[in-house]
Amino acid sequence: MKVQTIAIISPGELGSAVGGVLKEHGFGAVACLSGRSALTRERALAAGFRDVPALEVLLEEADLVLSIMPPADAVEMAREVAAAMEATGHRPAYVDCNAISPDSSREAGKFITGAGGVYIDGGIIVGPPPWEGRVPVFYVSGEETDPMTQLEGKGISVRVVGSEIGRASGLKMCSAALRKGTLALQTAVLIAAEAMGLTEEFEKEMLGSREALYRQMESGTRRLPSVAARYVGEMEEIAAAFSSVGVTPKFHQGAYEVYRLLAGTPYASETPETIDGGRTLKQAAQTYANHLPMK
Numbered sequence: 001m002k003v004q005t006i007a008i009i010s011p012g013e014l015g016s017a018v019g020g021v022l023k024e025h026g027f028g029a030v031a032c033l034s035g036r037s038a039l040t041r042e043r044a045l046a047a048g049f050r051d052v053p054a055l056e057v058l059l060e061e062a063d064l065v066l067s068i069m070p071p072a073d074a075v076e077m078a079r080e081v082a083a084a085m086e087a088t089g090h091r092p093a094y095v096d097c098n099a100i101s102p103d104s105s106r107e108a109g110k111f112i113t114g115a116g117g118v119y120i121d122g123g124i125i126v127g128p129p130p131w132e133g134r135v136p137v138f139y140v141s142g143e144e145t146d147p148m149t150q151l152e153g154k155g156i157s158v159r160v161v162g163s164e165i166g167r168a169s170g171l172k173m174c175s176a177a178l179r180k181g182t183l184a185l186q187t188a189v190l191i192a193a194e195a196m197g198l199t200e201e202f203e204k205e206m207l208g209s210r211e212a213l214y215r216q217m218e219s220g221t222r223r224l225p226s227v228a229a230r231y232v233g234e235m236e237e238i239a240a241a242f243s244s245v246g247v248t249p250k251f252h253q254g255a256y257e258v259y260r261l262l263a264g265t266p267y268a269s270e271t272p273e274t275i276d277g278g279r280t281l282k283q284a285a286q287t288y289a290n291h292l293p294m295k
Contacts, residue, residue, distance in 0.1 A: 001063060001147070002063070002150070003027070003063045003064045003147050003150045003151070004027065004028060004063055005027065005028035005029075005030060005061055005062050005063050005064075006019065006022055006027050006028065006029055006030070006062060006063070006064050006065075006066060006151075007029075007030045007031065007058045007059070007061070007062035007064070007065045007066070007092070008029065008030075008031050008049070008065075008066045008068055009031070009032070009058070009065060009066070009067045009068070009069060009077060009081070010031070010032075010036065010040070010068070010069045011031045011033075011040065011043065011044040011047070011049060011068070012040055012043070012068070012069070013043065013272060014068055014124070014136075015031075015044075015066070015068035015069070016040075016043040016044045016046075016047045016049070017047065017136075018066070018068065018124075018136060018155075018156065019031070019044070019047050019048070019049055020046075020047030020048060021135075021136075021154075021155030021156065022151065022154060022155055022156070023047065023048040023049075024155060025154035025155045026154070027151075027154065028050070029047070029048055029049045029050065030049060030050045030051075030052050030058060030061055030062060031044050031049045031050075031051060031052070031058070032051070032052050032053070032054060032055055032057070032058050033045075033049075033051045034053060034054070039271060055080065055081065055084045056084050056087065056088045056090075059081070059084055059085060059088055059090040059091070059092060060088060060090045062092045063092050063093075063147070064092055064093050064095065064147045064148070064151075065081065065092050065093065065094045065095065066095050066097050066122075067081075067094065067095065067096045067097055067098060068097045068098065068124070069098060070098075070229075070230045070233055071098045071099045071100045071104075071230070071233040071234050071236075071237050072232075072233035072236075074096060074098040074100050074104065074108060075100070075104055075107050075108045075111075077108075078094070078096060078107075078108035078109075078111045078112055078119075079108075079111045081094060081111075081112065081115075081117075082111035082112050082114060082115035082117065083115070085112070085115040085116065085117050086115045086116075091115065091116055091117040091118070092117075093117070093118040093119075093120060093144070093147040093148075094112045094117055094118065094119055094120065095120040095121075095122045095138075095140065095147075095148055096108050096109070096119070096120070096121060096122055096169070097122040097123065097124050097138065098122075098123075098169075099123070099169075099172055099173070099176050099233075099234040099237060099238075100169055100237045101169065101170075101173060101237045101238070101240045101241035101244065102121075102165075102166030102167075102169050102170045102173070102241060102244070103166070103240065103241070103244055104169070104237060104240070105121045105165060105166055105168075105169040106165050106166055109121065109142075109165050118142075118144045118147070119142060119165065120140050120141075120142040120144070120145055120147070120148055121140065121141045121142050121165045121166060121167065121168045121169050122138055122139065122140045122141075122148070122168050122169070122172075123138070123139045123168045123169050123171055123172025123173075123175075124136055124137065124138055124139075124172070125137050125139060125171070125172060125175045135155060135156055135157050136156045136157070137156070137157045137158075137159060138151070138156055138157065138158045138159070139159050139160075139161050139168040139171050139172065140158060140159070140160055140161070140168050141160065141161050141162045141163065141164055141165060141166070141167035141168040142163060142164075142165055142168075143163050145160050148160075169241075170241065173237065173238050173241040173242075176234060176238060177238045177241075177242070177251075177252060180231055180234065180235070180255065181235075181238070181251055181252055181255050183220050183221060183224060184231075184235070184254070184255035184258040184259060185255070185258075186217045186220065186221060187221050187224060187258055187262070187288070188254070188258050189202075190202075190217070190221070190281065190284070190285040190288070191258075191261075191285060191288045191289050191292070193285065194282075194285040194286055194288070194289040195289045195292060199282050199285055199286075200282075203281070203282070217281065218281050221281070221284065222275060222277070222279065222284070223270075223272065223275055224259070224262055225262040225263065225265050225267035225268045225270065226267065226268065226269075226270045226271060226272065226275060228259040228260070228261075228262035228263035228268055229259075229263040229268065231255075231259040232256055232259045232260050232263060235252045235253070235255045235256035235259060236252075236256060238252040238255075239252040239253050239256065261288065261291055261292070262288065264291055265287055265288060265291050266287065267279075267284070267287065
């Protein structure tokens with residue numbers, strides 16, 4: 001079946017951007033924005049989404065559903081979509097694009113296939129916007145990936161990594177474990193240096209021996225509080241994925257604690273549009289250290 005209309009659940013920063021580029025390439029984009037924040041509604045409507053009143057209507061109008069949402073909610077959303085499929089008889093292909101473990105993806109897939117739908121395991125490894133000249137890469141796996149491969153070159157890249165559910169999500173876990181786990185480690189080091197009263201000395205050492213890395217830390221950690229609440233769930237999924245294959249989950253259990261700390265700071269209420277670009281690494285580290293449990 002030719003894919004013409006794509007539903008995105010739920011179009012936050014990344015989902016709205018993906019829907020926008022797909023719409024620019026001739027696809028229809030729909031979403032159910034009921035109950036979403038004013039910012040989410042603004043982003044989605046600005047990207048050209050058409051708002052529909054309910055999940056059941058979304059399934060009726062879509063040829064393909066992309067689930068792009070916080071990982072902690074992904075499996076429950078698949079359950080809700082499966083129930084709506086059974087109630088309406090509308091079963092567009094469903095792609096879980098979230099940062100969840102292979103086991104969580106298989107659990108989500110059982111709901112969709114149990115309702116008679118087509119389930120595609122997915123993972124996005126680029127983003128969020130701005131993408132700096134790159135395009136989002138959607139890795140997918142499953143026995144029926146054709147609905148997704150129709151989107152190849154339409155503002156996104158689609159790469160099939162096999163027929164087994166869990167391969168695409170596993171690849172996402174490894175990628176996120178490295179990138180976001182590294183950011184958490186860098187942040188933990190900055191907080192520790194501040195808590196020891198060594199921030200200035202640490203900065204001088206880094207600028208003298210590893211300036212490129214320090215500059216990377218400056219740019220990479222600035223937006224972390226604004227996404228920390230979402231990364232908390234992602235670290236849990238990564239820890240579970242690693243543990244399932246016998247690799248220690250403790251690295252990312254530690255990263256979980258770092259992101260949980262950041263999510264409790266005043267900066268967590270920022271959005272990509274309101275992040276203070278002038279905030280120094282020292283100012284950020286002071287705020288983070290002041291929110292340590294012992295403080």
